[in-house]
Amino acid sequence: MKNRDKSLSADIVRIPYQQMEAEFLLVLKKKGFSDDKAKTCASIFAQNSLDGVYSHGVNRFALFVKFVEKRYIRIDNExxxxxxxxxxxxxxxxxxxxxxxxxxxxxxxxxxxxxxxxxxxxxxxxxxxxxxxxxxxxxxxxxxxxxxxxxxxxxxxxxxxxxxxxxxxxxxxxxxxxxxxxxxxxxxxQFSYGTMESYKLKKQQLPLSGGYDKKGQLTTDPSAIIETQRSLxxxxxxxxxxxxxxxxxxxxxxxxxxxxxxxxxxxxxxxxxxxxxxxxxxxxxxxxxxxxxxxxxxxxxxxxxxxxxxxxVYPGERALNTRKENLSEGIPVERNVWNQIKSL
Amino acid sequence: MKNRDKSLSADIVRIPYQQMEAEFLLVLKKKGFSDDKAKTCASIFAQNSLDGVYSHGVNRFALFVKFVEKRYIRIDNExxxxxxxxxxxxxxxxxxxxxxxxxxxxxxxxxxxxxxxxxxxxxxxxxxxxxxxxxxxxxxxxxxxxxxxxxxxxxxxxxxxxxxxxxxxxxxxxxxxxxxxxxxxxxxxQFSYGTMESYKLKKQQLPLSGGYDKKGQLTTDPSAIIETQRSLxxxxxxxxxxxxxxxxxxxxxxxxxxxxxxxxxxxxxxxxxxxxxxxxxxxxxxxxxxxxxxxxxxxxxxxxxxxxxxxxVYPGERALNTRKENLSEGIPVERNVWNQIKSL
The missing domain is CATH 3.30.1370.60 (Malate/L-lactate/L-sulpholactate dehydrogenase, NADPH binding domain)
Structure with a gap:
């Protein structure tokens, strides 16, 4: 349920794994990471994306960089x-x-x-x-x-x-x-806020109750849950x-x-x-x-x-299938997300 | 949710902790348990009941004894x-x-x-x-x-x-x-079969969906779930x-x-x-x-x-309250359950 969204729109580009990893590496080095640490982080963000966990991969990369810039993340500390x-x-x-x-x-x-x-x-x-x-x-x-x-x-x-x-x-x-x-x-x-935001953007209901609305009723409406912050x-x-x-x-x-x-x-x-x-x-x-x-x-x-x-499917089985698909077809990324990363 | 039923009917007797433990001890010794093992088991069954976990205490004791008699449980094996x-x-x-x-x-x-x-x-x-x-x-x-x-x-x-x-x-x-x-x-x-049986007996609906009915719909009807065996x-x-x-x-x-x-x-x-x-x-x-x-x-x-x-309440907090109540008022047991234990 980690934003493995199959309904790719025209705003989606497919980036080959190597290219994505190389782009992450470039940015991290520019932000002051040592070669080794840049490689490790670039590889983890690219692999998470490859496996379909975009919310903790390509979609999170810019925020990670922002946290580095704000010094919430101390890149030289071990x-x-x-x-x-x-x-x-x-x-x-x-x-x-x-x-x-x-x-x-x-x-x-x-x-x-x-x-x-x-x-x-x-x-x-x-x-x-x-x-x-x-x-x-x-x-x-x-x-x-x-x-x-x-x-x-x-x-x-x-x-x-x-x-x-x-x-x-x-x-x-x-x-x-x-x-x-x-x-x-x-x-x-039950659902992450990332997942709920994604359903909200697509104007879709959650497949099952994911939290409470203002009246204290269980609901499948992602907007209602985001409003109350009462996730289930x-x-x-x-x-x-x-x-x-x-x-x-x-x-x-x-x-x-x-x-x-x-x-x-x-x-x-x-x-x-x-x-x-x-x-x-x-x-x-x-x-x-x-x-x-x-x-x-x-x-x-x-x-x-x-x-x-x-x-x-067993836990992790879907990731293997997504990995295979993304390796052959490239990793799907929203165009504006990718453009933002290239501008970092 | 372990059958902590507060709606005590006329068929409920309150058995003091010491008396319950002594009764368990008597039965277990009669069934061939060594003194030490009988004491340990009697104490665990009585304490589980004291804490309100009747389904794994007094309500389960007769089945435990039956398993001993059937030699599913080997009382001399360490x-x-x-x-x-x-x-x-x-x-x-x-x-x-x-x-x-x-x-x-x-x-x-x-x-x-x-x-x-x-x-x-x-x-x-x-x-x-x-x-x-x-x-x-x-x-x-x-x-x-x-x-x-x-x-x-x-x-x-x-x-x-x-x-x-x-x-x-x-x-x-x-x-x-x-x-x-x-x-x-x-x-x-989400709910044990013990809990669902207890709701069924009282002709009550579960407080939240607990499984699927015959049509594959989520339901709060304990009978429907017991029938399909599709617990959630x-x-x-x-x-x-x-x-x-x-x-x-x-x-x-x-x-x-x-x-x-x-x-x-x-x-x-x-x-x-x-x-x-x-x-x-x-x-x-x-x-x-x-x-x-x-x-x-x-x-x-x-x-x-x-x-x-x-x-x-934090996990375990309710048990402390039940323990206090049952220590002072006795452990609630259905009369027929207690009579069955006394006949073992």
Missing amino acids: PELKGSSAAIEQWDGRLGPGPINALICTERAMELSREYGIGCVGLSNTNHWMRGGTYGWKAAKAGFAFIGWTNTIPNMPAWGAVDCRLGNNPMIFAVPYNNEAIVLDMAMS PVGYWKGAGLSLLLNIMAAVLSGGEATHEIGRHEDDFGVSQVYIAIDISKLDNYRMIVGIVNEIIDDYHDSVTESDSMKI | PELKGSSAAIEQWDGRLGPGPINALICTERAMELSREYGIGCVGLSNTNHWMRGGTYGWKAAKAGFAFIGWTNTIPNMPAWGAVDCRLGNNPMIFAVPYNNEAIVLDMAMS PVGYWKGAGLSLLLNIMAAVLSGGEATHEIGRHEDDFGVSQVYIAIDISKLDNYRMIVGIVNEIIDDYHDSVTESDSMKI
């Missing part, structure tokens, strides 16, 4: 180890670029799990990691099981509340599969509860700020994150693992669907 | 370590009583985290742990952060599917708070995806059976579970932790509500 207790470490992100901090902490959790079976990194004082799935794919493609999450600014009400005190706190679960990965990248709100937590009280727990654990395990503190900043920066990796190659049943995951997915795909035209 | 890699261990539950296996593995994850900062136990071949929150409360009251989950029989369809291939796979997140705990105990279905995952496709990932990770990390395999058994036994504990007293920011959790909950409680009569 994360520092604050403390450790064997398999768990706490890092200070020092407001460095979110995707770079996130990659470093994912890799560190993987290293810890190589040594201890499981590894955990709490990262404070960092910036938006863009697509959380990036780090799930990274770990799972390297053979690790991965659980990670971030807290955010307050953007969702508690269950029964009208003001936003919770974050949508995306959570990632990933496991290796078929030389790729199964990656669940799940925010705690996944599973009503359940997703609200999970958001609260993810926020508490992110703040506790990283020693970083909680959602109510982040909300006091002048913008969306300085969040707290958790990275847990498990080295499944260390498990006694390792040789069985490939078999069992294949069996589970085969059974899942065998589901009887509502109609013959429907296909049951 | 879990065995199958393999380990530093902070992660795999245990074989040998079909022992689920709550006892779960307690042992919770404690083992806590011990591992004392040594490594974080500890993980995968438990295969075990039985229903009743209320997953039990183990979250256990760990969090002892000062640990806890994440755990179980897989189950297939009882929920994939998103877009009409047949059940996923489990409702309850997941627990818990942290210490105020000498007690914040405990999220969240199944991946929390957050639609999101909870379905999370259920899939929890099942894969449970099978992989424990070396145990996955939902599609458990579904081939003659009944609901032999599940796989994961227990992760984090020793937060080892963290550098430990002295700040109490403060930050208090602040988060204070801010959460300050939410503006829809109406003055509403109170925003």
Whole structure:
């Protein structure tokens, strides 16, 4: 549901992956990024777009650059180890670029799990990691099981509340599969504001209730929800509860700020994150693992669907298809978005 | 939503906590449990009831005993370590009583985290742990952060599917708070079948859509959902995806059976579970932790509500209130349920 909009209008251009990555690289170097960091960030933004997660790829790139210009993102800062207790470490992100901090902490959790079976990194004082799935794919493609999450600014009400005190706190679960990965990248709100804006622009209703209108009624009207700011937590009280727990654990395990503190900043920066990796190659049943995951997915795909035209897909499967399509046809971008990037 | 039914009818008796625990103890000893195991199980069933989770307490006790009689639950079997890699261990539950296996593995994850900062136990071949929150409360009251989950029989369809291939796979997140705990105990279905049966009995509609009717429409009619067996995952496709990932990770990390395999058994036994504990007293920011959790909950409680009569509660807060009420007034039980237990 990350703005994978298939209804491409005349205002859409298709940019080849290499060209997009090269353009991002050019801009980031111009803005003062070192070669290495520019390459890493350019690659993450291009890959997110390639996989169809435009909201955290090409559509977000200009805002990322703006945050660099405003010094919300400190491009020369690298994360520092604050403390450790064997398999768990706490890092200070020092407001460095979110995707770079996130990659470093994912890799560190993987290293810890190589040594201890499981590894955990709490990262404070960092910036938006863009697509959380990036780090799930990274770990799972390297053979690790991965659980990670971030807290955010307050953007969702508690269950029964009208003001936003919770974050949508995306959570990632990933496991290796078929030389790729199964990656669940799940925010705690039913629809992101990006998705709702996109439906609103197209004058479409959401496929299912996504929040509350002024009268306190559940609605599929994106404009009504954007107006009240009462987006719906996944599973009503359940997703609200999970958001609260993810926020508490992110703040506790990283020693970083909680959602109510982040909300006091002048913008969306300085969040707290958790990275847990498990080295499944260390498990006694390792040789069985490939078999069992294949069996589970085969059974899942065998589901009887509502109609013959429907296909049951696992989390991450659609991204693989979009990746293939975008690699061959170019990545779809709104012309004005692309022009803006070229002018940066 | 765990059958915390306040509309007590004339058919409800109030049983003091001590009397309920003593009655459970008597039955379990009669069924061949050792003194220690009988005490542990009786205490868990009584405490779950005390906290208002009747569906996994007093209302489930007779079925637990039936499973013992059918030898689905092997009361003399104790879990065995199958393999380990530093902070992660795999245990074989040998079909022992689920709550006892779960307690042992919770404690083992806590011990591992004392040594490594974080500890993980995968438990295969075990039985229903009743209320997953039990183990979250256990760990969090002892000062640990806890994440755990179980897989189950297939009882929920994939998103877009009409047949059940996923489990409702309850997941627990818990942290210490105020000498007690914040405990999220969240199944991946919006309403459990227990809850839907309870609404059906009272001829009431569910408060929100809980699944699909025969025509494939979302409905609040519990009978219609029980008929189609198409219960709604929390957050639609999101909870379905999370259920899939929890099942894969449970099978992989424990070396145990996955939902599609458990579904081939003659009944609901032999599940796989994961227990992760984090020793937060080892963290550098430990002295700040109490403060930050208090602040988060204070801010959460300050939410503006829809109406003055509403109170925003954190996961586990309602259980504390029910516990207090049931301690002073006795635990409410349907008369026929209590009579059945006394006849066991």
